[in-house]
Amino acid sequence: MDAQVKGKKVAKEAVSGKREKFVQLAESRTANAMRAIRVIGKLGNKSHYDYSEADVKKIVGALNREIESLKSRMGDKSGRDEVEFKLL
Numbered sequence: 878m879d880a881q882v883k884g885k886k887v888a889k890e891a892v893s894g895k896r897e898k899f900v901q902l903a904e905s906r907t908a909n910a911m912r913a914i915r916v917i918g919k920l921g922n923k924s925h926y927d928y929s930e931a932d933v934k935k936i937v938g939a940l941n942r943e944i945e946s947l948k949s950r951m952g953d954k955s956g957r958d959e960v961e962f963k964l965l
Contacts, residue, residue, distance in 0.1 A: 914940070935964055 917936065920926050939962040 932964060935962075 917940075920928065
């Protein structure tokens with residue numbers, strides 16, 4: 878019985894380690910993605926850049942498709958690995 882308890886403890890520690898790694902990576906990667914989106918938002922300065930409403934819709938659409946793909950992958954549904962984006 879003691880070996881059975883030790884086995885469960887090791888398995889629980891392995892799950893805990895996986896959780897810690899997930900939290901660490903999720904926080905870091907989410908912060909990086911948020912920073913990248915803010916940098917894209919800086920393109921909205923009309924005094925420095927010339928763009929159309931169609932350009933904005935393409936950018937936002939690409940970001941939304943990527944978010945939907947993320948939701949799909951995180952929800953155990955098969956999703957695309959990559960969403961390509963070209964403005965022109």
